[in-house]
Amino acid sequence: MEKETGRIEAFSDGVFAIAITLLVLELHIPELKEGEGPKDLLFKLVAQWPGYLAFMLSFFSIFIMWVNHHKLFKQIYKRNTAIMFSNGIILFLVCCVSYTSALMANFYDTPSRQLTITIYSGTFVLVNLSYNLCWFLASRDRSLLRPELGETEIKKIRNNYFYGLPTYLAAFALSFYFSVTALAINVLLWVFWAGSSGKIEVKNKMMAKSFFKTNN
Amino acid sequence: MEKETGRIEAFSDGVFAIAITLLVLELHIPELKEGEGPKDLLFKLVAQWPGYLAFMLSFFSIFIMWVNHHKLFKQIYKRNTAIMFSNGIILFLVCCVSYTSALMANFYDTPSRQLTITIYSGTFVLVNLSYNLCWFLASRDRSLLRPELGETEIKKIRNNYFYGLPTYLAAFALSFYFSVTALAINVLLWVFWAGSSGKIEVKNKMMAKSFFKTNN
């Protein structure tokens, strides 16, 4: 069975790549007044640390979203309208992340910090829902998936996304009171995704081996 | 017959992906004055709702344009100069949408709303014409199309685009007097495209099946 989702992947790769690169446009070049020298510039650059932090966080969170997208669509061979539009929602939220992270960076050092972290955490609840939706729609119809994919692997992927939901929700709820802790939980979740992406990969490899064995 | 249009698709995917992602640059980060707190920020964010609406509308309208482009070029196997340039016109209009939607977002809450909705609706009349032109040029020469495509499917695709024209024109005409209604009609048309894209897909699948049957 030929993979039919190549152009969806190519288009999505484009959106991810642009969203991740546009983040750098949020890093401002400081302006110096008459008579200000390198020390002032260094000082102003250091004072922009929330911007750099937000840039790094957002870069790697979008990167991990891409890694997950990559893994998801490796298992999806045929497309239908539902998958295309749930993918559209994922891409829409990817673009939103660059806005909400810029918002957070701009107000991190002000009394509005909590509000912007809540908005930022809320975006990731929606991101998680969109991945859950996409995999739900794809795995509902086995004929859309990679033929050699077993019931266990399908469930494994579902659980991987599904267990993220309560944690993202908890981070969102927490952000109203302990915004920095909530942000830290989001970061830990991304590290978890990064780690768990490795485990599924190993599975696939073993699976592929057994598949080839039965074929040869 | 090998598909020759791969690089046209890749380039077009790039333009669509960038146009759709650039839209987020139109969302401004509010500025707070001395002494303004999270409540003011929230108020200013909420006051930007026409911007968010325009972002969402434009994102999904360009997304649906991409879905249609995807479907169109799935049927086109060979290219000629006419197809390349009609594709260039489509891509040009995709870029224009990000400008006209920014224009609409900026003046939605002012007396200039009607003017900007008229311009926005007008863009989609041109978009529809460009898709009609592209399919007209491609379907004129059967040797450019996917070999297994039947006369019925070719007509079906033509009608799909052709019937859009009077509706887009109606929305454009209406926008001079009832601008919000005209905008709503455009949105409904996009929902229709989204739905109709499913139906054609099913057709193709059935077609492909019968094609494989005759071959095996």
Place this chain on the structure above:
Amino acid sequence: MEKETGRIEAFSDGVFAIAITLLVLELHIPELKEGEGPKDLLFKLVAQWPGYLAFMLSFFSIFIMWVNHHKLFKQIYKRNTAIMFSNGIILFLVCCVSYTSALMANFYDTPSRQLTITIYSGTFVLVNLSYNLCWFLASRDRSLLRPELGETEIKKIRNNYFYGLPTYLAAFALSFYFSVTALAINVLLWVFWAGSSGKIEVKNKMMAKSFFKTNN
């Protein structure tokens, strides 16, 4: 012989797609003062016509550069360092076009028009030289080219680019005295490229046919 230049094409497609889409960022949204209404907006939009013109010119000039790049690399199967870096120069100039065209748009209605058209025309002299260089470097070593490409076709492509040079140079020289005429010559050259791209395509098709005939 497998085509080795796929990733060069993909990267180049990306650069072309972004350069062509970024042009729209140069279109400014007019600002209205207190009390100004739709008529003032319309007036300001119409007053931006040099910007729209520059956008259209630059869009289609970069598009035609892409079409030519597409055609060039369709004939190049293997890559070497020289080809990669001459391609780098082409991409560099593609990016420059978006700057020089923005420059022209900004000063079209001012006494600096001639200067900016001269810079704009100068860019296209360099663009032409870079394509000439790329094809010279590629066609020097037949083992890099598509195997079925004949001596006649290689010469045809060379001539196609080579004859552009004096015309671009003439437009550049003319731009010092008759800037609008020089601009018009550039546009006519692009229309010529657009037309000539069709003719080469037909050649390739005939060639491919005869190639397949001898093979089957």
Place this chain on the structure above:
Amino acid sequence: MEKETGRIEAFSDGVFAIAITLLVLELHIPELKEGEGPKDLLFKLVAQWPGYLAFMLSFFSIFIMWVNHHKLFKQIYKRNTAIMFSNGIILFLVCCVSYTSALMANFYDTPSRQLTITIYSGTFVLVNLSYNLCWFLASRDRSLLRPELGETEIKKIRNNYFYGLPTYLAAFALSFYFSVTALAINVLLWVFWAGSSGKIEVKNKMMAKSFFKTNN
């Protein structure tokens, strides 16, 4: 063995292409006051030479980074989590280059020149480290690499990146005292990379030949 890293390459191509094209956004269009004419414009354009220089430097440094990325991933056939994330670090730094080069361009003509060149040189130390890391992680496990790759070639690639490190470090250290010299060393290193990329290519070709010989 099928290449599994196609989508990583496509995504990376996207990020490189955008980062390289965004650089042009840092070139500002000069503003003229009432009564200023073409001579003032020309003067202001010429006064922007550090911006043009930074644009050119950064364009070709990112281009050479892409060429190296291209060469690296041509040798990597399978992916694992470590490779994906070391690639993420490379792409992160690619985006950083567009910021640090804009910084350098903005302050090149001010007393802060040295500081910004030091930051710029520091970025390239990190870039070099990230390539070293990526190749270290990939070459550790032979089963991830192109099957026909020999021990000599693996070492050759490692050395190529490894020898860059002391030179980049030297340029970084030097930049504290002789900033322009340090910048010049960076440029010379890029020219060296450009040259050395040719040599490895020749190797691969010879290797491929001997590989095909043993197979046929």
